[in-house]
Amino acid sequence: MSKNKQSRDVSVPDDGADVPARFTDPGHPEYRPRQSDLDPAADKRAERQVVALFGLSVLGTVGFLVAYFAVPPGNTVASMRLSNLLLGLGLFLAMFSIGAAAVHWSKSLMNVHERSEDRHPLRSSDQTRAAAVEMLREGATDSALGRRAVLKGAMVSALVLAPLTVAVPLIGNVGADWNVSKLKHTMWRKGTKLTIDPSGRPIKAADVTVGSLFHVIPDGLDKTAHPLDEKAKAIVLLVRLDPRDLTEAADRKGWSYQGIVAYSKVCTHVGCPVALYEQQTHHLLCPCHQSTFDVADGAKVVFGPAKRPLPQLPIEVDADGYLIAQSDFHEPVGPTFWERLK
């Protein structure tokens, strides 16, 4: 049973004094007259203030129009800023003053005696309800729907299926070719040169000194049909570490070149470019959610919400000393999706 706990801070005497069980509503407080109700000078002053505020709005509008015609944005930051400021202040005065005038008028000049209105219960009366039910019943009888189950079923089936004529083409066409297997490959191939983003200059291994970071795109990116789509998967980071600091998995020993390693720049969390390189700790930091990867140890995650290390791009050097890819990445780049490992 419930454990009703009554307050017992004041002990009520038992002499059965006849006081009511609860307090009663004392009713509306009295109207407290305003200055403008009592003093005609205050009333006049308030009226003048309202007029002045409307006048201020007109000034604002005029100022706005003058600024519009006489202060164009121009070609410098300073002129653009001035135009924005003057137009904006004009707009502010024009609008705000109307509002202030209206509010001041309502507060100081209008009749502000509080009034009361009754609420009626929202529920319809029993007669209305009964009449409504009766009408629905009549209508149902008139519809001849009765106990015709097949009729009902046919109607429902038709209505449920008809929207497919809109939904299917709308959804079906919106996903282009629906070929989600494209997510698993990038444009990197054997022999694709690593080039600098955005200029496209190829990179010589000798240029990559210890402590430097190159933002890399594949050679020929700008000649593809959809450069930005390809770039979103193909961006790579290139760093050189002292080979003594580099820990490599046995099956990846041939993927680096004299301490130069290349990793995908697309974060394995939700896909932002992992662009921050802390040279001294050889950590890569993604600015979106702070996933941190250790370049010296297979780009594995050392902090943050990412789970998987960044995919590594196997690289080597061609006859002229330029860095080239050995193949595409050995796994899909970017965020995890359902069929990623299939």
Place this chain on the structure above:
Amino acid sequence: MNALAARRHHRFAPIVLLLLALIGTGSVYAALAPSRATAAAPSANDVGAGQNLFRANCATCHGMSGQGTKSGPSLIGVGAAAVDFQVSTGRMPLAASGPQAPAKPPQFDAQQTAQLAAYVASLGPGPAVPTGAQVDASKGDVANGMALFRTNCAMCHNAVGAGGALSGGKYAPSLWSSSSRTIYEAMLTGPQSMPVFNNANLTPVEKRDVIAYIEAQRAGSPGGADLGSLGPVSEGLWTWVVGMGLLIGCAVWIGAKSS
């Protein structure tokens, strides 16, 4: 009770006393505080003078011949550019250990900095201090500079160089008040956490374009106050503080009973 004794009991007396004590202490300190480090003994050439400065101020951490110790890396091959950057921004000598060496008022003047740079440059070949033409922003292409800045710099220093966070208490500082020379040197030498942008990665012309972009940002924003250029978080803060603050204030005025 005479006049002075009466004033001793005035309710502002403690505050006046405190102010006098503070001003007094400050004056005594200013008068007696040691001035900036001076060269131990004047030498005939810069390298020699630099070596003396180095031994007095840097050798504890960097070794007597700049070869490095447990506390500080080797400076052989870092070049005059690195020294000019670190010393003229006050990062070196390091005042306290921490995740990062912050910029602070430089301890050495321009001549002493040049002497230190000459000495360190003599230890091994390294990047030189850039010439005036190399860092002249008016010769740079702002549009190319922005393209390069976005790809190489914005992720640490923020889109307009307002600075940003790195891990573990480190940060990429704001570039608002950096000189064009120190910006060039920082790109070239990669101080602390910053990567090295050698001349194959960002050519000297490209570096000058980046400097032109950074300096162009100092004109401010055409939309008004830039709120620190920190992005949507500061915009949201001002929405609540200024926007909702003003509007709730107006709402309270509207709802208040008139007097």
Place this chain on the structure above:
Amino acid sequence: MTTAASRGAAATADYLDQRTGVGVAVKGLARKIFPDHWSFLLGEIALYSFIVLLISGVFLTMFFVPSMAETTYHGPWAALNGVPMSQAFASTLRLSFEVRGGLLMRQVHHWAALLFMAAIITHMMRVFFTGAFRKPRELNWLVGFTMMLLGLVAGLTGYSLPDDVLSGNGMRITDGVASSIPIIGSYLSYFIFGGEFPGSELVPRLFTLHVLLIPGLILALIGAHLFLVFLQKHTQYPGSGRTDKNVVGYPMFPIYVAKAGGFFFIVFGVIALLAATMTVNPVWNYGPFDPAVVSAGAQPDWYMLFLEGSLRLMPGWEIVIAGFSIPLNVLIPAMVVPGVLFTALALYPFIEALATGDEREHHVLNRPRNVPTRTATGVSILTAFIILIVAGSNDLLATRFHLSINDITWTLRVLLFLGPWFAFWITKRMCLGLQRKDRELVLHGHETGRVVRFAHGEYIEVHRPLDDHERWLRVNYDAHVPLAIAPEHDSRGVRRKGYRRDVLRQRLSRAFYEDRVEPVTPAQLAAAHAHGEHDALASAEPTTAPSLERAPAGGGGDLTTREGHPSNDARNQ
């Protein structure tokens, strides 16, 4: 009004009435009473911001080109001159730098959007903490909740239209979140972007959503929201003369036409002031979207920060089942956490109704202190959101306050769970404490600060009793009691169906209402007065102010327990 104008007005009214019967509507609405309180204007801030969004939005659509086709910008902004970019971005630059008032309109639009969401949240909090969602307004709560969600989507689609780096990275994250959904994720990603990210379909699709579908839905819901407010009449704060059967306030015409109409201009003016003086969303600094570029301080607009923070706090956790990958490190923060918080908010009126078992209509609002569990729950949910928002800003906090971002993340991971629990506990205690203070005030009156010493040496402080209106405000509430349920077995010993469900309901009810403070009754007040030192006072010298005789020292002194009153804690038996 001149006679010509009044004749014109009469003729128009007659014309309309003959064709529409509009006289009925005018009769019903013109002098309709609305209660007056500043907190009832918060929803209007949202409404008027929305109208400003519509007005400024129309202006923007005259110049913005919703296309991702590539073009080259040539214009006054030197940093982007000659740079290839999408038409969406280029038209945004043109609008900002070459159209007169274009930058102002863009900033008006963006500040209005930020304020729109802030006002919605503030209004929702007011409705929550005063219990305006109780019967008959549960439907309106759901309508408002839906508008909040639509507002979030409107903002997200809106700020992604210029196709800049900051919002583009936000779209990249959206793509990552969509991809993370099991089974359909990659297909959902193709659905949204029309193929691989970023594709060339996104901006036009966002444009249709942002300009047509979502504003249309929001407008329809605003209509429903306001219709219900008019139909059910507005709630009112407790006070003298205000009951569940009346509404006390001012008439629509002229008072609220002036106040509410004026407030529209005030809101517009404040938005204009922000747009005139403070930069917002400077896309020319971020540059056109490029998937290789990201800037430090990569955050979405403030109202999406809770999602951002949620993503930042989650530890890396993915599972693989039968070769299929399920990234919980994305699914939990992006789907589960917001899902839980929003569902709790949406369903709260129904949960509370279940706990209270109260079927009456409620039109008088609650003072938050009188509903401690609800207030504590609201503060708790708010705390969770605020912690997530702080987490979303962790890199800026690290930079500004010279802290380690890793430490901030760890601290907030712990706080996300401890904070709401602590906030709940302390808020509930504060509410109960305030209720007890109210009881004390009613029983013993205001402390006047005047101390009287009697001849026999006793000191008392004179108290001034509350007047009728002050007292009514503090006693006019229901302290709900936990539900009583029918016994488990009926009179014939048969176990009742539905008993277990009733027990659960009773447990919920106890959690809400076990700890409570009852309002003072007249009998208790009389007893408190009887405790007083009336006799002693009557014999005191009348040298002090005459008010001494008029003001009985209710309660006989100060409010400690040593006079034999047990403390006011409801659990002291």
